[in-house]
Amino acid sequence: MFEVLSIILVFGALVFFHELGHLVFAKRAGILCREFALGMGPKLFSFKKGETTYTLRLLPIGGFVRMAGEDPEVVKINPGQEIGIILENEKIVRIIVDQLRSHPQAEVISVERIDLDKKLLIEAYLDGELHRWNVHPQAMMVSHGQEIQIAPWDRQFGSKTVRQRATAIFAGPAANFILAFILLMVMALSYGTPTNLPYLGEISKGGPAERAELKEGDRILQVNNQAVQSWQDIVTIVSQSPGQELTFIIERNKEQFTVPLVTDSLDVEGKAVGKIGVYPPVTKEFGPSLNYAGETTWQFSTLIFKGLGMLVTGKVSMDELSGPVGIFNYTYEAAERGMAILLKWSAILSINLGIINLLPLPALDGGRLVFLMLEAVRGRPVDPQKEGMVHFLGFAFLMLLILVITWNDIQRFFF
Structure with missing residues (x-):
């Protein structure tokens, strides 16, 4: 179950951070983001917060942020069409596109002129007189029982500068690089990163170092009378001495002592290489x-x-x-x-x-x-x-x- 859960979490995190990058910078540019979706296909779960609906979809093959203006608006109102309007503070806040009988509180009008893009107004004849109403920039349209927020031109993707749009698009891939950096940082802080200091790291079980009773954290001062200043110095001497006895001068708890051991000989690309069964030292700083x-x-x-x-x-x-x-x-x-x-x-x-x-x-x-x-x-x-x-x-x-x-x-x- 851990492996299966890991797959779900890994792919969910990759898509989530990618789309989050798009969402954050699109909203910073003032673009109306209608939906933030993980997955494709039919909806499994959704909730709305602010202007955006957050959705989990069936097929785990990606995700998307649906920005106003990127796709044609699905609901259109034409001159001559009957609609219902609901006003607050003399501005239209809800536009009922169909099923008008289900909204008895709405005023039914026959549209003469409508502009929900730039001027935000609706003109219609009511009782034989032409009336004009201003539309609230966050007004909702109701179609087939579903509410859809209108998107004035200044809230659409295309209204923003090239730089703002490019930033919103580039932010997705950039978020993936940031996520990778964070994951590697967490790994390094949790498990440590290799250093070049002349100390012993983790000791392999059954190897020459364990048999010689060396311990993780031992400092190596000399190998075969050769002073060592780094982990690479130790690797160089050991790798060039396959199957040979080496004498280590060790410092442990401020005490020094000598330890002899015989290296293992491993074949690496047809060449014998010495090994003692020790990993490099690590730090969690x-x-x-x-x-x-x-x-x-x-x-x-x-x-x-x-x-x-x-x-x-x-x-x-x-x-x-x-x-x-x-x-x-x-x-x-x-x-x-x-x-x-x-x-x-x-x-x-x-x-x-x-x-x-x-x-x-x-x-x-x-x-x-x-x-x-x-x-x-x-x-x-x-x-x-x-x-x-x-x-x-x-x-x-x-x-x-x-x-x-x-x-x-x-x-x-x-x-």
């Missing part, structure tokens, strides 16, 4: 942990970019890629190996999600950023219908690619 998290985030990012380059150049084939099934399997294996491995694996996945989303491909955040760059260069936005079509085709291609990779995963792991 904040400074080294901070450095470790930053350096490791950078290293993982570099490796993933190199892997993408090898895929583009053909050095890595599509058959070697893993989709959802493969990632679930590897996450299960990481959970079996312990929390430290799971934290590091989760950080890798988070960085990978951030980088993949920044690729300049339609339907991904990187593709949307490309269109914003074009808008900045041209001085005007690309036709929304053309951009929407490009993203739709890109999404269809990505879904097809995921199906192909998933089939490869199924064959690799189950056949």
Whole structure:
């Protein structure tokens, strides 16, 4: 159950932080965010807080933040249509689109003119006279029993500057890099990070060091009369002495003593290498942990970019890629190996999600950023219908690619 729960928590956290990045910076720009969803498909659970509905959906294949203006409004009111209105302080706060008999408190009018985008007004004939009402900028429309908040132009995605929109889009991938850094930081503070000090770390059971009664935390002063200043000095001497007796001068509790031991000889790529069964010393201090998290985030990012380059150049084939099934399997294996491995694996996945989303491909955040760059260069936005079509085709291609990779995963792991 721990492994299964780990898979759910890992993927939930990756998607949650990604979409949270979009949500936070979209709201900071003043964009109306209608929905924050984890998963796709039918709703399993939802609640509303403020202007946003938070939803858990059935299919665990991603998530989204639905911003006003990104999609066509689903409810339209045309001149000549009968609607119901409810006023507070001489402003319309509720617009009843249908099922008018269910709202006897509403004033029924026949719309002559309506502008819920910029001027926020409705004109209609009432008792033979033309009346004009101002609409509250947070008015609700009621259609088929569902309430939908109107989105004036200044609350829509398209009304914001290129910089504000780009920030809201880039914030998703950026949140994944931040999450990876946090996970690595937690791992380092909890389990320690390797240091180069001349101390012994964890002692392997049954190894030469345990048989010689060495202990974790022992300080190594000399090995075979050679002074050592770092852990790397110890590794160099031991690795070059396979199957040989070495004499260690140890300091423990401010006392010094001599310990002889014979190294094990291991074959590494056809070469004999000495080992004594000791892990490097670790520290749980904040400074080294901070450095470790930053350096490791950078290293993982570099490796993933190199892997993408090898895929583009053909050095890595599509058959070697893993989709959802493969990632679930590897996450299960990481959970079996312990929390430290799971934290590091989760950080890798988070960085990978951030980088993949920044690729300049339609339907991904990187593709949307490309269109914003074009808008900045041209001085005007690309036709929304053309951009929407490009993203739709890109999404269809990505879904097809995921199906192909998933089939490869199924064959690799189950056949």
